[in-house]
Amino acid sequence: MQRTLTRRTTLLVAVTALGLSACGSESSNQPAPGGKVAITVTGQPPSSQAIERKIFDADVAEFEKLNPDIDIVPHEGFMDPKTFSAKLAGGQLEDVYYVYFTDPANIIARRQAADITEHIKDMAVVKQLQPALLDIFKDRGGKIYGLPTANYSMGLLYNRTLFTKAGLDPDKPPTSWDQVRDAAKKISALGNGTIGFADLSKNNQGGWHLVTWAYAMGSQIARQEGEKWTADFNNAKVKQALQLLKDMRWTDNSMGEKQLLEATDVQRLMGAGQLGMYLGAPDNVPVLVKEFKGKYDDYGVAALPGSGTLLGGEGYMINPKASPEKIKAGLKWIDWKYLDPNRIEQRINQYLAEQQPIGLPAIPTPDIYTGDTRAKQAELKTKYANVPEKNFAAYLEGNTRLKGNLEPPNAQQVYAVLDNVMQGVLTNKDANIDQLLSDAEAKVNSALAQVK
Template sequence: MGLAALGMVSAIGLSAAGCGNDSKAGGDVTLKVVVADYGTPGSANSSKGYWDDLVRAFEADGRHGGVKVDVTVLSWEEVDDKVAEMVKAGEAPDIAQIGAYADYAASDKLYSASELLSIPVHADIIPALAQAGELGRVQYGLPFVSSTRLLFYNKTLFTEAGLDPAKPPKSWDELQSAAEALRTAGVKHPYGLPLGPEEAQAESMMWMLSGGGGYTDNVNTYTLDSNENVKTFTWLRDEFVGKGLTGPDSPGKTNRRQLFEAFAKGEVGMLNGHPTLMQQAAKGKVDFGTAPLPGREGEAGATMGVADWIMGFKQNGNREQIGAFLDFVFSTEQHYSFTDRYDLLPVTTSASEKMLDDKKHKDLWPFLEQLGAAEFYPVSKVSWAATSAEVKKSIGRAVEKGTDPQAVLTSLQRRAETEEAAARARR
């Protein structure tokens, strides 16, 4: 879709995005918007600059009546809690850009995507991401930005270990052999396995997918203790951690941030990473490569995708105005501007095509090419937040010597089922 067409989308947003009697059509309206900061708060790269420019352009457009926009930018450490407090106090923002949407959707606090977005803009969202925003087959969460995961490896360490840096491992056996060579060469962390509380749910999901499993099945039922997942963690315990291929620290006490920093110092041979790691590695002057995640027999059939979400709340009844603003946010020019600034992946087809045409982002192309087939957290399950928290606490035990992975995963499965039943009872 061209920019002119997207401009027309914004212009017609007040009629195409929603026309119910709960909207305050006509008159001056100020939308209250709360968003997360993707830069460093108070610094030159804070997201505040992007939102200031976007709001200025939206209000100057002249086709949105008296709609004004007041944006509050908060750090990721506080934005989810702040929005939750506002909703609980009966002061929900009109729009929130946060980490999860399911609780609010299940409580009937959100407009659906079809109630907000005009048809062309809604159709422009990448289907896999649109589906990830559904609850009960209705989309409430609008993906804001996304990322996927690849295997990162240090080419210099590969060479020193006698490995061909042009041939990264494609299977678990090859991954194990490469890790053994790196260990023999004296690399501190042949393979970085962060199963500590920071983001163990992500590392676990990547391994589950590469082993043919996952958190849920194709009907969104929890399957944490599936045969595939048990085999995966048993292999990790016996063939990786048990053979000293993950470094001196316990994976269950090792966080992603530690290993990303170590990779940037040249102390890690291989690990799973997202686009941000490219910036850290480049600053550390690490010569690195990326490759698809290795799987049990060959390249993994899927990789993990992650999305952050933006949503419209019903409380203030500004459906038409919210829709017009979100149409503008998702226009190719504005959406690409944000992803370009922070080296993130677009969530629309038009902005993705623009990034694939921009050689400046050539390093992002492998991540972007996997997005359409990526698997996402089961964020549509209201129980996922509690389940994810429990995974962070205990999944690391599954790879410890003398621990039964089946028992750890079964315990997580039971907790997940209990949380899911309780969530259903509350709805």
């Protein structure tokens, strides 16, 4: 199931804003007709995503056929910040519910998820999941409250055709920020409105990208001391990133005149063949092809230069009021639908039947495994690839050396503040980076003070 850059930035949820207790969440534990266990589950794609919806509904039917004692009641949608808190308070939370990686820590602290530690002891796939991803769903005592089902990390998305035109080797994308700057200048020199590099700066997306820059440079955004969080980005590493952006924008003129961009703006430019590079995850590529008339052969994704990247993803948790029978049924659904290594080839074939891309990182099977399962997944994706896998080799190889960092607490509030920093650098030639960061630091500390 694809998560586009646009969807991710508009639906990321800061659950720290939910001042709710577990007692507000109820799960109907009445048996379904015929002795079945009925469970409500989120994650059914909207009807506008016809292919994903078709595959999901087919999976529900197949699962119920294989498990006649379980009745899946799918609910459309994923994690909607406009309704999630109300559902929790009103007792309408599903038995199995979707979360972003930013959510579990606060959900666990507020006892809004069931402890599944004992229930998953015999679930073989758990031992094949990346430990760092499983840790996201653990409390400080090591108990487990959910399972990861997909992840992504930010990379450098680039136009291979423009690289070739600019005399750059598309099979050797930049591995340092100096090389990114040099490539952006050469691509901009092609003329005809071509832009070497673009970045986002509004609707919280600029702040989201500044966090990515900070991680790439080896900085954090916030640090925790005991129970208190403090801003940790007003430093030389983040200043270096902002100075680079400022130089590219105003000295090199390689970022174009139009600023205050958001996701769809850079995707439109890239799809039209007018943009050389931007920060993004591989799931942007199908968007460029399907929505902006691009071609898979034209795009590549490399790992971010530097020492770190922004790690994100999703998983599922169980209603804390669910009965043991519902927990068992819910975990069986999560395992079969999202995790089962024996279904990797089936899932690939489902996408092939719908003429969907195979060979992109994380699509249609998530890169969440280790060991034999990961090797099997890679072998199958190569076997069935219908897009050029080599275009993403630098991303997969490079990510092995990068530290993955989660989003900061109260992410959306932090992003809103950091938008102003990005806007200042990209719209004001005389912007004072020190002052922008100092102002932002005070406001981010206020946002972090609300973290409980």
